[in-house]
Amino acid sequence: MIRVQREDFDAGAEIERLARGKHGIGGVVSFVGLVRDAAGGERVGAMTLEHYPGMTEKKLAEIEAEARRRWPIEDCLILHRYGRLEPGERIVLVITASAHRQAAFEACEFLVDWLKTKAPFWKLEETPAGSRWVEARAGDDEAAKRWSAE
């Protein structure tokens, strides 16, 4: 399941909804990404997440399909926010549910790694020195590449 929205989310309610009534699920793994108040040693006041409506949904759906192809997951959710967010606010929620915990862990980490390098979102940070577009991290590319060989 894919959702792209400006509004905040309730991680517990989403976990509950994903697992409800599916009694073959043994483990649910979730990742919540939050806005940090510092980046590269500098204070960050807030950030604005821009995205490419249409392509975002298309890429997230492809990433979900790839995870379902690789792991026996019962269900999953990728929820990404856009708009202006302050430190401590939730940005992204990824949930995976599977009969066995290892599949849920791996699929969740895969989804987070891949959405960071494939979903068309861009962060504009507000710092004391003005606004600046966040640069892509080489570490994120490395993290995504871990899954390529499979």
Place this chain on the structure above:
Amino acid sequence: MIRVQREDFDAGAEIERLARGKHGIGGVVSFVGLVRDAAGGERVGAMTLEHYPGMTEKKLAEIEAEARRRWPIEDCLILHRYGRLEPGERIVLVITASAHRQAAFEACEFLVDWLKTKAPFWKLEETPAGSRWVEARAGDDEAAKRWSAE
């Protein structure tokens, strides 16, 4: 943080509580373990979790300390229930929060793997053929051993 309780928990509220006001946290990973309705091809009606009060808390605290020694985690929670639980009910909640997602993912998986092989809990399953004590899974030992070399 360690909690051992009979009562259910609200994963979203615990995630929220763990991260609140700590704006250096970039990622929160959680694992929720649920009672499945089948095991080894057989239908399971419910299960009762027995534990060793005192030793349980001691082992969980040791496991938490070990995770904090290995990864730069800002905070974490291990919450384990005991008593009678029906299919679909929550058994265990593990949450890890860190500046970076990879530490949070690894620490969470480590905590789940270790508590499964070190925390003194035992499951008694109710099946159509009567009650039976769940046997330890070799796969759980293997999973825990992954972390030994580090």
Place this chain on the structure above:
Amino acid sequence: MKLLYFAWLRAKIGIAEETVDPPPSVATVGALLEWLKRRGPGFAEALKDLSIVRVAVNQDYVPTSHPLKPGDEVALFPPVTGG
């Protein structure tokens, strides 16, 4: 052909989207980028380092060799930084 610009590419070029009708010689993404560079100083500045420009045609990532056809939706943007 519909063009979309995002993040600092949008900021430097000064518009978010436009419809263009390039000459027939602009048959690939690479040719389109070269053609756009010559449309003004904002374009030249935004496209001066193509190693940090990503291109999507009809919402899929494509290499510069990708052929273009009339009616394509072409988006230019920096490496993504979501999640």
Place this chain on the structure above:
Amino acid sequence: MKLLYFAWLRAKIGIAEETVDPPPSVATVGALLEWLKRRGPGFAEALKDLSIVRVAVNQDYVPTSHPLKPGDEVALFPPVTGG
């Protein structure tokens, strides 16, 4: 010395906890297990395969070579199955 039994060990032995005063020759966990085996058919049945019996002394896992002292809390249980 306080003894605690959990899960199917408790069920087979028929009690959850007891206080015992073994002879001085019972100086290690291994010797205690052998001594317990001879206390009755429930004990013999519960302890017949020691590869599936775990021992904790004062709430820490110990090997059978572990020495015992008066006042120890000794718990016997199967491999754990929580989580």
